Amino acid sequence: MALKFRLKGLAETFVDSITCPCCGVVGVDDQNFTTELTKVTYQGIIVVVQCRECKEIFVPPTQRLGVLDNEALRGAVEKDSTDSGEAIMPGIAAVKLSAEKLNALRKGCLH
Ligand SMILES: [Zn+2]
Numbered sequence: 001m002a003l004k005f006r007l008k009g010l011a012e013t014f015v016d017s018i019t020c021p022c023c024g025v026v027g028v029d030d031q032n033f034t035t036e037l038t039k040v041t042y043q044g045i046i047v048v049v050q051c052r053e054c055k056e057i058f059v060p061p062t063q064r065l066g067v068l069d070n071e072a073l074r075g076a077v078e079k080d081s082t083d084s085g086e087a088i089m090p091g092i093a094a095v096k097l098s099a100e101k102l103n104a105l106r107k108g109c110l111h
Helices: 070-084 092-109
Strands: 003-007 011-015 039-041 044-046 049-051 063-067
Touching: 003 044, 011 044, 039 070, 039 092, 044 063
Parallel strands: none
Antiparallel strands: 003 011, 011 063, 039 044
């Protein structure tokens, strides 16, 4: 069974199986991974997962993005940014960069 992320009428993303690039754990649901860091961008919902085993944060390459309403999605992303005060994530590149930053911070904290 694939993981499905949906934003009503705006976008949806499917993730088949997830493999942790750090420790190699494979999973298809939130038993092995958490998805709380998932971001909504202009390109759609970008699923960000954190491995429960080794705490690595990454963007699974196996996700399929679907945008149902480009304009409404754009509006929602901008509203979200205004509401939360966080910078807009334009797309998957920005999300990957933010995941890398989180990993660096996390590893920095371990020392
Ligand atoms: Zn892992």
